[in-house]
Amino acid sequence: MGFQNQLFIFCTLLLGFLKLADGKTRHYTFNIDSHNMTRLCHTRSVLSVNKQVPGPPLVAREGDRVLIKVKNHVANNVTIHWHGVRQLGTGWADGPAYVTQCPIQTNQSFTYNFTLTGQRGTLLWHAHISWLRSSIYGPIIILPRRNESYPFEKPYKEVPIMFGEWFNADPEAVIAEALQTGGGPNVSDAYTINGLPGPLYNCSSKDTFKLKVKPGKTYLLRLINAALNDELFFSIANHTVTVVEADAVYVKPFSTDSLLITPGQTMNVLLKTKPDFPNSTFLMEAWPYFTGLGTFDNSTVAGILEYQRPTSSNYPSLKKLPPYKPTLPLMNSTAFVTNFTRQLRSLANAKFPANVPQKVDRKFYFTVGLGTMPCPKNTTCQGPNGTKFAASINNMSFVLPSIALLQAHFSGQSNGVYTTDFPANPPVQFNYTGTPPNNTMVTNATKTVQLAYNTSVEVVLQDTTILGAESHSLHLHGFNFFIVGQGFGNYDSNKDPAKFNLVDPVERNTFGVPAGGWAAIRFLADNPGVWFMHCHLDVHTSWGLRMAWVVLDGPQPNQKLPPPPSDLPKC
Numbered sequence: 001m002g003f004q005n006q007l008f009i010f011c012t013l014l015l016g017f018l019k020l021a022d023g024k025t026r027h028y029t030f031n032i033d034s035h036n037m038t039r040l041c042h043t044r045s046v047l048s049v050n051k052q053v054p055g056p057p058l059v060a061r062e063g064d065r066v067l068i069k070v071k072n073h074v075a076n077n078v079t080i081h082w083h084g085v086r087q088l089g090t091g092w093a094d095g096p097a098y099v100t101q102c103p104i105q106t107n108q109s110f111t112y113n114f115t116l117t118g119q120r121g122t123l124l125w126h127a128h129i130s131w132l133r134s135s136i137y138g139p140i141i142i143l144p145r146r147n148e149s150y151p152f153e154k155p156y157k158e159v160p161i162m163f164g165e166w167f168n169a170d171p172e173a174v175i176a177e178a179l180q181t182g183g184g185p186n187v188s189d190a191y192t193i194n195g196l197p198g199p200l201y202n203c204s205s206k207d208t209f210k211l212k213v214k215p216g217k218t219y220l221l222r223l224i225n226a227a228l229n230d231e232l233f234f235s236i237a238n239h240t241v242t243v244v245e246a247d248a249v250y251v252k253p254f255s256t257d258s259l260l261i262t263p264g265q266t267m268n269v270l271l272k273t274k275p276d277f278p279n280s281t282f283l284m285e286a287w288p289y290f291t292g293l294g295t296f297d298n299s300t301v302a303g304i305l306e307y308q309r310p311t312s313s314n315y316p317s318l319k320k321l322p323p324y325k326p327t328l329p330l331m332n333s334t335a336f337v338t339n340f341t342r343q344l345r346s347l348a349n350a351k352f353p354a355n356v357p358q359k360v361d362r363k364f365y366f367t368v369g370l371g372t373m374p375c376p377k378n379t380t381c382q383g384p385n386g387t388k389f390a391a392s393i394n395n396m397s398f399v400l401p402s403i404a405l406l407q408a409h410f411s412g413q414s415n416g417v418y419t420t421d422f423p424a425n426p427p428v429q430f431n432y433t434g435t436p437p438n439n440t441m442v443t444n445a446t447k448t449v450q451l452a453y454n455t456s457v458e459v460v461l462q463d464t465t466i467l468g469a470e471s472h473s474l475h476l477h478g479f480n481f482f483i484v485g486q487g488f489g490n491y492d493s494n495k496d497p498a499k500f501n502l503v504d505p506v507e508r509n510t511f512g513v514p515a516g517g518w519a520a521i522r523f524l525a526d527n528p529g530v531w532f533m534h535c536h537l538d539v540h541t542s543w544g545l546r547m548a549w550v551v552l553d554g555p556q557p558n559q560k561l562p563p564p565p566s567d568l569p570k571c
């Protein structure tokens, strides 16, 4: 293997900012620009923040205020979402286009203003309009307060590892064409680690992420899945990692050879390096977990873990030795996924309690999955049986309005923008994981659920097999939720609640609903605003697998949504 000579040495973020002071306001400027980027010998213009893909990391301590001035210099409309940030009292800063704000148009700017309250760990930021997040994304790193330490071994170094997807074609053209024809979009051409596809693709060896380590040290890898449409397995040859945090919440540590990370999820893992210099390098690889029908990008991204050897020594040259390769779970291994996700548990101790809602005020049963839409007259569509692909929750395929839901809500002018009659249960009952109903057509609507302040909510998310069983990476804005139960087949409201874990379930903002199964989540609606919930596989979001919760103000002054910032973009 000759590629090691030409490796692109990625400047790992040497996290010198560990010395950051507390309680500060941190200022960032995000310039939305385009620049030419070459991967796999294809050059195209990409949209980016500060001409970087991934974009700059947001680094702060718990309790800090963050101000990000976003300036749009491109022809596209843009918004940025701070994925997983609770946005307590700052619903205007959440970012999904036409949900909390109108887009930032060409030559406009908007300053996102929020604090990082009660969270520490890794999250991500990304564009939240159309498919722009394919290249507009970056890490959010929330360090504990200065006088606090991690509830695990202090790492020697911290390294963000962001997974992404590279398309040789313009992703905006890919999704526009799919929505036009009704067929599935073309899949990506490569996965990337920190923007680099690695040596297993043609014309790509020079674009390889390389992590140089010292022996006998502990590294904290901040894993982020920013891929558009793919859940990913990840593994490092000859090394196990210890999972310590998921979605900026500490978990009970457990070690594993491989892991699953779905789009929108983040995970901190500890990597202990070997005590002496191994005479080889090691590949770290990711490939997809895929359960649906149809085609997907089944390629493999690889990076290199290399032990930095003393310069003047008689160690054999690493160049002559092939790297070890990891063994990833099979791309269809639902068994691995089930086993892995069951090991994720909240730390649930006195310092980091799991505040699982024990009583429930309102229960919802939501089917999630694919369906169809009629083909316009006199055109041919490429979806199932000549229809167009659609996706829905309780058969409602959510239509984005032309002004932001939050503005309509705040100004009391929701008439003609949205209704509050989103169904709490599937409109038609059938065997959701059995034979599909005769009519697979979805209903297009802009419906929401309205919740009183501090409502304790339980949602059972039920996958449908209408167009094949498929795992959906469901993301809720504005809240973390606890995954109190999951299983396969149809949820049984008589038997399944008895098996719920109300003690130490994992607390996250994004969770893969099992393929052909269900997951029960609980959250407390203690944050007034309008909060989007959607599949984080962007193709499913584009097809309508999305809805919104309208959380009303509480009685106290600090339980009310403040007025919008003066620079909030207009439609």
Ligand SMILES: *[C@@H]1O[C@H](CO)[C@@H](O)[C@H](O)[C@H]1NC(C)=O
Residues within 6 Å of the ligand: 034, 035, 036, 045
């Ligand atoms: C990108 O490449 C195209 C075609 O090679 C060229 O016309 C354009 O000027 C380049 N843009 C930038 C920003 O370099």
Ligand SMILES: *[C@@H]1O[C@H](CO)[C@@H](O)[C@H](O)[C@H]1NC(C)=O
Residues within 6 Å of the ligand: 067, 111, 113, 114
């Ligand atoms: C950010 O929000 C805080 C709290 O509402 C406010 O005091 C401050 O003036 C805002 N900063 C900017 C630059 O808008």
Ligand SMILES: *[C@@H]1O[C@H](CO)[C@@H](O)[C@H](O)[C@H]1NC(C)=O
Residues within 6 Å of the ligand: 237, 238, 278, 279, 280, 324
């Ligand atoms: C790496 O693992 C392979 C088998 O998977 C084993 O043969 C080899 O000895 C290991 N090498 C090191 C340096 O751990």
Ligand SMILES: *[C@@H]1O[C@H](CO)[C@@H](O)[C@H](O)[C@H]1NC(C)=O
Residues within 6 Å of the ligand: 276, 277, 278, 279, 314, 315, 316
């Ligand atoms: C690597 O090779 C050197 C020289 O042959 C040897 O001294 C050393 O023990 C080897 N290291 C390991 C971990 O096997």
Ligand SMILES: *[C@@H]1O[C@H](CO)[C@@H](O)[C@H](O)[C@H]1NC(C)=O
Residues within 6 Å of the ligand: 298
């Ligand atoms: C990936 O999919 C293509 C097209 O379906 C197939 O030809 C190829 O064998 C697959 N590769 C792997 C590694 O599964």
Ligand SMILES: *[C@@H]1O[C@H](CO)[C@@H](O)[C@H](O)[C@H]1NC(C)=O
Residues within 6 Å of the ligand: 330, 332, 333
């Ligand atoms: C998963 O894929 C493997 C190899 O491609 C195949 O042999 C196996 O039957 C598949 N398993 C399931 C559950 O589909």
Ligand SMILES: *[C@@H]1O[C@H](CO)[C@@H](O)[C@H](O)[C@H]1NC(C)=O
Residues within 6 Å of the ligand: 255, 256, 335, 336, 339, 340
């Ligand atoms: C589940 O994971 C544990 C811990 O990694 C492992 O020991 C066990 O063999 C796994 N079981 C299955 C069925 O994969």
Ligand SMILES: *[C@@H]1O[C@H](CO)[C@@H](O)[C@H](O)[C@H]1NC(C)=O
Residues within 6 Å of the ligand: 377, 378
């Ligand atoms: C569809 O085609 C028919 C026959 O060619 C034509 O009469 C009709 O006007 C067309 N309808 C539309 C909406 O284009």
Ligand SMILES: *[C@@H]1O[C@H](CO)[C@@H](O)[C@H](O)[C@H]1NC(C)=O
Residues within 6 Å of the ligand: 372, 384, 385, 440, 467
């Ligand atoms: C497509 O048509 C076939 C044959 O009529 C039928 O079996 C199948 O269920 C249809 N699929 C969908 C998604 O409507």
Ligand SMILES: *[C@@H]1O[C@H](CO)[C@@H](O)[C@H](O)[C@H]1NC(C)=O
Residues within 6 Å of the ligand: 431, 432, 433, 434, 435, 490
């Ligand atoms: C639903 O269909 C599946 C697959 O045919 C079957 O195994 C299951 O028993 C059915 N469930 C119910 C509740 O009818």
Ligand SMILES: *[C@@H]1O[C@H](CO)[C@@H](O)[C@H](O)[C@H]1NC(C)=O
Residues within 6 Å of the ligand: 437, 438
């Ligand atoms: C679906 O259509 C078939 C054939 O027309 C019919 O026998 C069956 O009763 C229908 N099923 C439902 C649930 O409507």
Ligand SMILES: *[C@@H]1O[C@H](CO)[C@@H](O)[C@H](O)[C@H]1NC(C)=O
Residues within 6 Å of the ligand: 075, 076, 077, 102, 103, 105, 402, 570, 571
């Ligand atoms: C940008 O957003 C505005 C406001 O919603 C809309 O009127 C306009 O058509 C959008 N422009 C583009 C290029 O999408």
Ligand SMILES: [Cu+2]
Residues within 6 Å of the ligand: 471, 472, 473, 535, 536, 537, 540, 541, 545
């Ligand atoms: Cu989905």
